[in-house]
Amino acid sequence: MANENLIKFCVTCGQRTKLITITSDGGILNNLKAKVATKFGLDAEQVTLRIKLNEYENLIDIDENDSEDVELLKQGGNVFLDTPQKYAVASSEDTSDSDVSGRQEVASTSSSHEINSDSITENGSSKCFNVKDIIQRHPRGKEIDEEYNTNSTITTETRRLLTSIVCAEMVKIFTYYPTKNQKIKVAQSIIQAYPTLRSSSQVPYDIWFDPCDSNRGYLSQKLNTMRRNLPRNELMRPRTKEGGDKISTSATSKTTKRKYTPLKEIAPLEEEELMLFCKRASRHETKGILEAMAASYSNRRNWITLKAPSVPEILARYPRLQDSPDVLQQEFKLMYPENGNKMITTWETRFCPHILQLAKMSRLPKIRQLYGELYKESVIDDDDDTVPDPPSTSEIALFSFIMAIYMVPSQTARRKSSLADSVGYFLVTRPIGTSVESHLAEERNAKKRRQPYLLGIGERNNPSQFFIVVDDLAIPCEGDITEAVDKLFKVHYVFNIRYADEVYGFFAFIQNFVYGISGQEAVPARAREMMASITALEVNANK
Missing domain, CATH: 3.10.20.90 (Phosphatidylinositol 3-kinase Catalytic Subunit; Chain A, domain 1)
Structure with a gap:
């Protein structure tokens, strides 16, 4: 043992x-x-x-x-x-992007070519920071260009290399503390050299440097990492502890950062009559229930958003949100009339194929393992002529969701758990025959997951039945994995619940780029990067 x-x-x-x-x-x-x-x-x-x-x-x-x-x-x-004479260990502020030691890359770029005198002025500010020229001169620059020219985008690993090379050159020209304008010029030069690496936001270079927040963007994060090894007397600014409000992991923790303007309500007596009708009506009286729920929508929305009741409290007053799928779908559609069907209509046709293509390009072992598992590459025997059955549509969709979690990791969660653990905050599978009640009892004792997640019953890679588990309750889902994820996302909004820290990046991607719902919180850089890659692959496929 x-x-x-x-x-x-x-x-x-x-x-x-x-x-x-x-x-x-x-x-x-x-x-x-x-x-x-x-x-x-x-x-x-x-x-x-x-x-x-x-x-x-x-x-x-x-x-x-x-x-x-x-x-x-x-x-x-x-x-x-x-050896310590050549390199220093760099601990990262952005744990996903500290792949190459800053001093190592500075040494590499210094030895590969001399500084272009036309690229700096007397005071060290940038006249012309030509990223394309810098990459072509670097010993490993060919790797970046070849991958970009082949796929019209680059993998996360190659982007890390690009960031390290560029930041090393920045340090050499601007020192470890470039100005805001210098970082903007460098970020602009990157998307000029590699146009598909731009963000879809109003500031196309904000993946690399966000002018609204100097600590955001891959350039700032890498420079922060490199500065951590400077002697104290070379530090221009004091080190600061990581800040930010701690986010509760309780399912009753509400999303206070979502904008909300109170709606005009109907009379309390009228709302009470509608609520009693919905409680007492048969589940099969769908039309009447939907009309009553729509009529009382304003009162219910104000109560849920402003009073922050728990999920059991909400379902005690409006049980049809749990046992009638059409009611929950209608509730979300009343909140976002133009966004309700985005997951159902676009995930399997637009997002899924390109996420699989990115997975095929990736060099990360876990993503490669998932890709091989999906297409059963590991079970192919050279002496066996049997061709494995191709994966089903539902299997492909399931694996694309899990791959997306790995591609858009949540930095806050990764300090507490691994990426593999994060998947468990999205989906838990149990074999056929497992009762939902026994699973709820098991979770009640473990006290691990509090935010909503999916419970899949059936085969590990292709469950046949899904439930949304939240606050010791199970909400049944009809349909396949894509429909279940659609409902899981909407539950967060209907019940006004935060995303779990462990899968925040994944849901931020779903929110902003699948449903097209913008929020007050900044979109994670990895989510914007993956969307830029998907867009680039789409353009390349249509050429």
Whole structure:
């Protein structure tokens, strides 16, 4: 049993190579660094670890704050140790984008070419920051251009490389503290060199630098990461602790940031009569129930939004929101008349195929594993002529949702749980024969998930029945996975509930780009990046 927790590495430092075995208990990276420091007589805090995977030619940098990198370590393998004289370890403020050490890239760009004297003025401000020229001169720039020219977009891993190269050049020209205008010019130069990497928002370069918030955008995040290793006397600004209001994970926590203007209400007595009719009418009196719910909509919406009742309290007054699918759909349509059918009409035709294409391009092990599992690549036997059955439409849709969660990770949640755990806040599957009541009892004891999520009954990769679980209640869903996700999203709005932290990025993507509902909160950069990639793939396919 103990051997199952052991991970073996072949570690190389300069001319020396040693076999190192660690346990998977606790922090894998910290255990490995401590063992390496002992074996090679180094300070563990002053080295950078890079791992070599068999299927890739390039080494992959390991960041202790990036859960995807830590997942790579669980596989063991060949690890290369950069000496402290050349590189410094960079802990990241944006855990998904600190893939290459800033000082490493500065050294690389410095050795590859001289500074173009036309690109800076006497005071160091930018005249012409030509990203295309910088990438073409860099030793690894060919990787970026080849991928972009082939697919009209780039993967997350390649975008990280692009960000690192550009930020290294910025540091060389502008120091570690470029001005706002300089960062804007660089961001503009990136989307000029690679037009499909622009955002769909009013500021097309805000994925790279957001002029409304200097801490947002890949350039600012990478520069913040690089500055963390500066000596204290070189820091121009004091380090600050991560701020922001903590978001409650309770399902009764309401979305106070959604704009709301109170609606004109009907008389309380009239509302009470309509409410009693809906309670006592047969579920099959659909037309009468829908008319009564529509007539009392204003009173109900004001109460839910302004008084913030719990889900059980709402369903006690309006039980048809739980047991009549048409009522919940109507409620959302009254809130957003133009957006109600967007998921049903566009996910499988527009989003799903391009998400699968992005998954096929990805170099992240988990996404590659999901793609192979969907198309049953791992079970193909060279000696067997049997061709695996192609995945069904519902399987493809399910995997596209899960892949989207991996492609748009929620940074707040990743500090608390892995991406694999995040999927469990979207969908939990149980085998056929599992009773909903037993699952609710199990969840009640675990006290893990509080925000709404899907319960799928049936095969793990293709459940046949779905329920939305929220506040110890199960709301049945009719139809396939796409219809279930459509209803899950709408439950958040109808009952005025926050998205779970663990899948916030995923739902932000669904909200802004599938349903087209804008909010007061900023759209995560990874969500905007994925939408830009989908748009680029669409354009490329229509050429």
